[in-house]
Amino acid sequence: MRPARRGALSALLRNTSFVAGLVILLIVAGAAILAPVLYPDNPQDIVSAPTTWPGADPDYPLGTDSLGRDIAAGLVHGARVSLMVGLVAAAIGVVIGTLVGALGGFFGGWIDTALVRLTELVQTIPSFLLVIVLVAIRSPTITTISLAIGLASWPMVARLVRAQFRALRGAEFVMAARSLGYGPGRLILGEILPNALPPVIVTVSVLVANAILTEAGLSFLGMGDPNVVSWGSMIGDGRPLLREEWFVSAIPGCAIA
DSSP, X not given: OOHHHHHHHHHHHTOHHHHHHHHHHHHXXXXXXXXHHHOOSOTTSBOSSTTOOTTSOTTSTTOBOTTSBBHHHHHHHHHHHHHHHHHXXXXXXXXXXXXXXXXXXXXXXXXXXXXXXXXHHHHHSOHHHHHHHHHHHSOOOHHHHHHHHHHHHHHXXXXXXXXXXXXXXXXXXXXXXXXXXOOHHHIIIIIIHHHHHHHHHHHHHHHHHHHHHHHHXXXXXXXXXXXXXXXXXXXHHTGGGTTTOTHHHHHHHHHHO
16 A cells, blocks of 8 residues: 555544444445345334334334334335435436536536526525425336436536536646647546546535435435335334334434434
């Protein structure tokens, strides 16, 4: 490992927030990957008496919900849904936003003006409302929800990538590539885009978090995929029990946080 990389890794490992976040992420990702092994049965199956408190039954350490379903099983399987929606939606938003921002920032002129106006138009629509409309048009499946969230989240990436391209298109290494006869495609993909990616990569974490929250909000409102368990749907199912059996909503709520 090069000294620079070794020093950067050492600095990250000394960052308490980074280490704590990494550990939590690894635990959630590990639980999602091992969900079929840890809880091979359908998490929507009724397995015990309703609203069993956490710790009351060793077979169900986190208790059961209002229908008698295992909360721990729902939490683990819900992690798969939440992470998948977050990653897919973020990927869609990054691809669309990078394409729009790169074209506008590189070419400028009327192309930039048109794409900026398109970006501003999408931004004027509340993203959650746009997602609700897109999901309502089609059936509320995980695929539809991921696509809708991705289509509503790309303007942030587009503005960031456009700013990066406008700052880098006059750089010396780009001018040198132009003098060698490189075409627009090679300049965009091979020269400017790799140097514009670091802030975009940081933004991906925000997109994933927003996508998970948006999916949870949809499921809470009853617009999630009814065939799968998600953290949002678990919170929604426990909403009538908040005063007595608050743990039904609090446990998946902590997972989302």
